[in-house]
Amino acid sequence: MDRLGFIHEKLDIKILILFILRRLPGTVDPNLLLDFAQCDGGVGYFDYSDCLSELVETGLVIEEEDGYRISEKGAQAGETVESSLPYSVRKKAEKLIAPEAERLRRLAMLTAEHKLSDGSCTVTLAMSDGKGEIMHLNILSSGEEQAKRIEKNFKHNAEDIYCRIIELLDK
Numbered sequence: 175m176d177r178l179g180f181i182h183e184k185l186d187i188k189i190l191i192l193f194i195l196r197r198l199p200g201t202v203d204p205n206l207l208l209d210f211a212q213c214d215g216g217v218g219y220f221d222y223s224d225c226l227s228e229l230v231e232t233g234l235v236i237e238e239e240d241g242y243r244i245s246e247k248g249a250q251a252g253e254t255v256e257s258s259l260p261y262s263v264r265k266k267a268e269k270l271i272a273p274e275a276e277r278l279r280r281l282a283m284l285t286a287e288h289k290l291s292d293g294s295c296t297v298t299l300a301m302s303d304g305k306g307e308i309m310h311l312n313i314l315s316s317g318e319e320q321a322k323r324i325e326k327n328f329k330h331n332a333e334d335i336y337c338r339i340i341e342l343l344d345k
Contacts, residue, residue, distance in 0.1 A: 179214035179215035179216025179217070179263075180214055180216060180260045180262070180263055181214045181216045181217050181259075181260075181263060182216050184221060184224065184225050184228075186258075186259070187211065187217055187221055187222060187225040188225045188228065188229055188234075189252070189255050189256060189258060189259055190211055190214070190217070190259060190263065190267065191207070191211055191222075191225060191226060191229060191235070192229070192234065192235075192244065192248055192249075192251060192252030192255075192256065193252060193256045193259060193264065193267060194207065194210045194211060194267055194271055195207075195235060195242065195243060195244035195248065195252070196244055196248075196249055196252045196253065196256070197267075197268065197271055197275055198243070198244075198271060198274060198275050198278055199275065199278045199279050199282055200243060200278035200279075200281060200282055201238050201240050201241040201242065201243045201278075202241045202242055202243065202274065202278070203240065203241045204241055204242065206241075206274060207226075207241065207242055208222060209270075210267060210270055210271050210274075213263070213266045213267050213270050214263050214266065214267075226242070229248065230242075233245055233247055233248070234247055234248030234251055234252075235248055236248075281329070283301060283302045283303065283304060284299075284300070284301055284302075284328070284329055284332050285298065285299065285300040285301075286298070286299050286300075286324070286325035286326075286328045286329050287325065288315065288318065288321035288322070288324075288325065290318060294314060295314070295315045295316070295317055295318055295320070295321050296312055296313070296314055296315070297312070297313045297314075297315050297321045297324045297325060298310075298311070298312050298313075299311045299312075299313065299324070299325075299328045299332075301332050301336055308336070309336055309339070
């Protein structure tokens, strides 16, 4: 059975993976990366998996605990060869990854972490606007469980929290 789409060869699949990862400003979930790579309809799971493994082995893609990201070497290689992808595939991929790229850009501007020391737990929350830090807050929490909840809530509601703090301070 013939596959649909323009992308069939392993080299084209590798170029597509690099194209996608170059546009994502962070680590992407493996399943999401697969969905993005299948945007053309011609990429099968096993070919994709082989190509991704080879990209990791050659150092063009870095595998992390929570997914994959492009290396500097991979970004340079991708920039050089990505014009060989059909225009329609590039446009389809860009449209498909845009929401995830925006989500990753937003996450990159947030810091939420905690430290345990001498029986206390301090949560550090920070937010930047891409040009510089606009908020930095250290909070003493009752323990690691609460610290994790604070971090999670901050990552989901950072803009609202920032606006609320400004609102309270500007009365």
